[in-house]
Amino acid sequence: MRVVFLDIDGVLNHWEYLKRMKASGVRSRGCTTESHIDPDCVGRLNGLLSRSNAKVVVSSTWRILHSIESLQETLEAKGFEGDIIDFTTTEDLGSRGAQINAWLESHDDIESFVIIDDDGDMGTLRPYWVQTSLFEGGIKDEHVEEAMQVLGFDSPDPLG
Numbered sequence: 001m002r003v004v005f006l007d008i009d010g011v012l013n014h015w016e017y018l019k020r021m022k023a024s025g026v027r028s029r030g031c032t033t034e035s036h037i038d039p040d041c042v043g044r045l046n047g048l049l050s051r052s053n054a055k056v057v058v059s060s061t062w063r064i065l066h067s068i069e070s071l072q073e074t075l076e077a078k079g080f081e082g083d084i085i086d087f088t089t090t091e092d093l094g095s096r097g098a099q100i101n102a103w104l105e106s107h108d109d110i111e112s113f114v115i116i117d118d119d120g121d122m123g124t125l126r127p128y129w130v131q132t133s134l135f136e137g138g139i140k141d142e143h144v145e146e147a148m149q150v151l152g153f154d155s156p157d158p159l160g
Contacts, residue, residue, distance in 0.1 A: 002054035002151055003113040004045075005088070005100050008062045010118025010134035012041045012075075017138070037078040041138040045116075048144045049082040052151050056084045057103060059096055059117065063087035097122035114150040116143065 006012075017038040048054070062071060072084045088099040100115060101124070115122060115129045116139060122129045130147045132139050 001109050002052050002111055003085075004049065004052075004054045004056050004147070005059045005103075005113060005115040005117070006045070006056050007096075007115075007117035007119065007132075008037070008058070008060040011060075011116050011132045011139050012037050012045065012078075014038065014041070014133070014138040015135050017041075037075065038138060039078045042075065042079045044139045044141060044144050046079065046081045048147050052148060052153065054082075054114075054151065056082050057086045057088060057100075058084055059088045059100055059115070064090055095121040095123055097125045100125055112151045114147045116147060 013036050017040075018036060021036070049056070058068075058071060066074065068084050068087065072080070075082075075084075086103070088096075088103045091099070091102075093099050093102060096117065096119065097115075100122070104110060104113070113128060115125060116132060117129060118132045118134050118138075120126070120129065120131060128150055130143050130150060132143055
């Protein structure tokens, strides 16, 4: 199985999108609602998941306030077509990389994985990390291509 460890803030949203939503009058009850998800970023993630046949494990702090089912529904409302199969632990292990590593240690069926996150606290997992930016548009096409390489695909199109 291929896995994408997914952060949300700085990956599926970004400052420009959030400013546009605020300017258009969109209000939400907190920072973890569908109004904070950019459908363009979701589309890029969908492309990665479709091309790689990967599943999603959420490493974002959004996992603290959502169940897998509610987060799946929240993302689907913005066009998400993938499968969230799990969350990393919410136990404080010192870094997000340590939480991801704990998840990996408990799963022996992982063929390859990539971490998509705007924060770099990945420790020894840094070679598997694709860095996005909250201030520079979240996940972009070049991040998708980099993630494909991390997952083990040499060409931009795994079928070609």
